[in-house]
């Protein structure tokens with residue numbers, strides 16, 4: 001894929017070579033975390049991952065070095081605007097044959113890189129805080145959003161275990177999280193997501209429709225001109 005080089009250097013385009021220092025600008029990352037319930041079983045853990053953000057991004061760069069970001073093709077033949085890669089025992093992939101979890105990176109023919117400990121810890125702590133104890137993610141899907149990138153309304157339903165929640169960590173540029181109900185036509189509400197926010201949804205909201213509105217232009221000291229999203233799932 002010819003577009004690999006730019007997207008794979010994208011996370012590094014923040015200040016000082018992308019190692020990023022949220023503390024340089026102080027305020028937003030220093031806010032103590034708080035929680036907002038947005039639906040039964042669904043909660044936004046505001047700034048919950050702020051303190052670990054730099055470590056998460058450093059680990060994310062290691063993952064991308066081993067399994068480069070790429071634009072997947074949907075079963076219908078459309079190229080997704082979000083650039084993706086995975087780590088952990090299972091990776092989410094999409095191609096002409098459909099959506100599925102695969103232990104092998106189809107681009108390299110090798111297993112996905114292992115899930116970094118810091119990823120596992122942040123995901124487990126967030127799930128705990130949201131009321132889902134002992135969350136043990138088997139898959140981490142990493143999404144990279146550039147300005148204009150969106151994720152249309154969908155359900156996460158490729159997992160065999162629907163008892164476990166979805167844990168989604170936002171890093172870098174802010175985004176608007178669209179969160180609806182169990183039917184596609186249900187009313188969708190918009191929630192701004194900031195660097196360090198973690199969304200967790202499970203239980204009665206596990207199959208809620210959700211998406212991300214087109215990303216606005218901007219600059220974040222930790223990631224430059226992009227948003228990085230880490231989504232953790234128990235797949236089976």
Ligand SMILES: [Mn+2]
Nearest residue numbers: 154155156210
């Ligand atoms: Mn999703």
